[in-house]
Amino acid sequence: MSEEFDVPDELGFTPAVPDASTDRDDAAPRRPKRRRPGLRRRIAATAVIVGALATMGGAYTLFAGSSGASDSNTPAEMAAKGRQLYETSCITCHGANLQGVPGRGVPLLGVGGAAVYFQVSTGRMPATGQAAEMTRKPAKFDDQQIRELAAFVQSMGGGIDIPTGTLRATTDLGKGGDLFRLNCASCHGMTFKGAPLSAGKAAPSLNEATDLQIYTAMLTGPENMPVFSNNQITPQEKREIVGYIQTIKASQDPGGHGIDRIGPVSEAIVIWVAGVGAIMIIILWIGAKTE
Ligand code: HEC
Ligand code: HEC
Numbered sequence: 001m002s003e004e005f006d007v008p009d010e011l012g013f014t015p016a017v018p019d020a021s022t023d024r025d026d027a028a029p030r031r032p033k034r035r036r037p038g039l040r041r042r043i044a045a046t047a048v049i050v051g052a053l054a055t056m057g058g059a060y061t062l063f064a065g066s067s068g069a070s071d072s073n074t075p076a077e078m079a080a081k082g083r084q085l086y087e088t089s090c091i092t093c094h095g096a097n098l099q100g101v102p103g104r105g106v107p108l109l110g111v112g113g114a115a116v117y118f119q120v121s122t123g124r125m126p127a128t129g130q131a132a133e134m135t136r137k138p139a140k141f142d143d144q145q146i147r148e149l150a151a152f153v154q155s156m157g158g159g160i161d162i163p164t165g166t167l168r169a170t171t172d173l174g175k176g177g178d179l180f181r182l183n184c185a186s187c188h189g190m191t192f193k194g195a196p197l198s199a200g201k202a203a204p205s206l207n208e209a210t211d212l213q214i215y216t217a218m219l220t221g222p223e224n225m226p227v228f229s230n231n232q233i234t235p236q237e238k239r240e241i242v243g244y245i246q247t248i249k250a251s252q253d254p255g256g257h258g259i260d261r262i263g264p265v266s267e268a269i270v271i272w273v274a275g276v277g278a279i280m281i282i283i284l285w286i287g288a289k290t291e
Helices: 003-010 016-028 030-066 077-091 112-121 143-157 173-183 213-220 235-252 264-290
Strands: none
Touching: 030 264, 112 143, 112 213, 173 235, 213 235, 235 264
16 A cells, blocks of 8 residues: 555656546546647647747847847946957047057047947958958957947047938938949949958958948948948938948848848748747647547
């Protein structure tokens, strides 16, 4: 007797399992037996939906939190974190006080957050050496870190900061096209492929550039590109140029080059659609199993 009791107790079993099989299967009428899987199925399906929605919500929060400016960080906190990144990755060429280092790097006082965003997000900075021309490379820092570096440089010398709000206007593509032909096409080409310039330099392709990179390129005029100040090209005209470039690019490239090309909002939609699809499959599977 005592042995029989000890063994299931140690294993964490309760004697309910053999009891239920003998009692309920024989004694209980048929109706409750049919209802139970239905109820269980409904509870399981609800649990799966709640679980999946929670997971998707979590994934979306993570995703949304990793891009864009963070609300939880004040400019001073951002700048303090940016200083640390600067001291490990930029100081050897640009100097402890952003004064520049002769033969290595130009002064960064007053270049502003927009220039840092453009240079670091396109992988031009941190430079690896004295290349004649800085070219686009995969970025070394994520979006948050780039904004921290920008906040630090901005806090030290001021200048043009990273633009916020809507950067793309698509209501008047004709106007955007005219502005592009007038101001950009001579160097970047009508199809955004880029073109050689004098002295062995070249204007790069615009195919990889994001809205913010196009906008900050215009604001800061990297290397041989002229600066297009807000007096020359108003913010609204800049948005129209961005809208034109991005819309024509999208129409030239209907197959797509992976979801990194279509931007955060579309990526969120892709995650959402995939999540709903997964829920449908799980519900169908539970249904098939319990029938
Ligand atoms: C190996 C040296 C080197 C390192 C490291 C380096 N830079 Fe530079 N940086 C340069 C040089 C050289 C230029 C000028 C490039 C040019 O003429 O196009 C430059 C230009 C820039 C500019 C453009 C300045 C302007 O007037 O528009 C910015 C912004 C910048 N760097 C930021 C950074 C940041 C931020 C880091 C660290 C993440 C960094 N750089 C690391 C060498 C360096
Ligand atoms: C005089 C020639 C010239 C003109 C005009 C010009 N650019 Fe540029 N642009 C350049 C050069 C050169 C670079 C590369 C700078 C570098 O590597 O530091 C560049 C870089 C860029 C980039 C970065 C591309 C990437 O993916 O790295 C963008 C975006 C851009 N230009 C947009 C524009 C827009 C928009 C206009 C018109 C408003 C324009 N440019 C007008 C010469 C020009």
